[in-house]
Amino acid sequence: MIKVKNVTKIFNEGKPTQTLALKDISFDILEGESALLKGPSGSGKSTLLAIIAALLKPTSGDVDVDGQKIAKLPDNFASLYRRENLGFIFQKFNLIPTLSVEENVILPLIPSDLSKEEIEEKAKSAMSKFSIIHKKDDLAKNLSGGEQQRVAIARALVNDPKIILADEPTANLDSKLSKSFLEFVKILHDEGKTIVIATHDPIFFDLDFIDKEIEIIRGKMQ
Numbered sequence: 001m002i003k004v005k006n007v008t009k010i011f012n013e014g015k016p017t018q019t020l021a022l023k024d025i026s027f028d029i030l031e032g033e034s035a036l037l038k039g040p041s042g043s044g045k046s047t048l049l050a051i052i053a054a055l056l057k058p059t060s061g062d063v064d065v066d067g068q069k070i071a072k073l074p075d076n077f078a079s080l081y082r083r084e085n086l087g088f089i090f091q092k093f094n095l096i097p098t099l100s101v102e103e104n105v106i107l108p109l110i111p112s113d114l115s116k117e118e119i120e121e122k123a124k125s126a127m128s129k130f131s132i133i134h135k136k137d138d139l140a141k142n143l144s145g146g147e148q149q150r151v152a153i154a155r156a157l158v159n160d161p162k163i164i165l166a167d168e169p170t171a172n173l174d175s176k177l178s179k180s181f182l183e184f185v186k187i188l189h190d191e192g193k194t195i196v197i198a199t200h201d202p203i204f205f206d207l208d209f210i211d212k213e214i215e216i217i218r219g220k221m222q
């Protein structure tokens with residue numbers, strides 16, 4: 001489902017701030033597999049997820065997702081690719097602060113052909129699953145970190161994507177909510193979704209529904 005081949009990413013190439021974030025990374029994640037990208041802070045996990053999401057272009061190397069070459073997709077095709085295939089949960093939530101919880105959750109459904117009622121139903125179900133429905137009319141900027149994270153999770157899943165990319169999804173959740181997130185990963189795994197989680201949270205290590213652990217240290221695969 002996801003094939004990463006010899007991916008290298010250099011930020012600020014040729015400048016004094018040049019950073020080699022990823023060096024010659026290769027791995028495959030099969031359809032229906034759950035994979036962890038693990039490694040210390042600054043090792044390149046978020047950069048790699050952003051490349052898989054076609055939010056960043058690698059300096060060299062190839063990425064195939066579901067048969068599509070995405071390393072060099074022009075921006076308009078990249079956003080179509082994301083909309084049709086991916087749900088993401090970012091480290092920094094990326095909520096729109098001036099919109100309500102419900103409006104944020106609905107965002108990925110706006111370009112679809114669904115009716116207003118269908119959109120509201122899907123949003124309601126996603127908000128209930130992540131215990132945030134009681135805040136549905138609150139503005140995102142007024143939520144606590146953990147609440148914002150739950151909105152981000154509900155938004156990532158509202159579209160029923162076949163691939164879910166999560167960057168430190170439990171970073172702002174308490175241990176009870178982290179465990180409920182794990183339960184949800186297990187359910188998604190059982191539904192056949194392909195899941196990639198970048199994390200250093202040991203709660204994810206050695207779980208039976210995690211099929212692969214890819215370790216990156218200072219941009220290199222271990």
Ligand SMILES: Nc1ncnc2c1ncn2[C@@H]1O[C@H](COP(=O)(O)OP(=O)(O)OP(=O)(O)O)[C@@H](O)[C@H]1O
Nearest residue numbers: 011012019021039040041042043044045046047048
């Ligand atoms: N846009 C950017 N411009 C320049 N350097 C960047 C950029 N994004 C990331 N980097 C650098 O690339 C390296 C990898 O960063 P990345 O965010 O991928 O690490 P990470 O493994 O996700 O870390 P963390 O666990 O702290 O989230 C770091 O040295 C970082 O400073």
Ligand SMILES: [Mg+2]
Nearest residue numbers: 045046091167
């Ligand atoms: Mg990161």
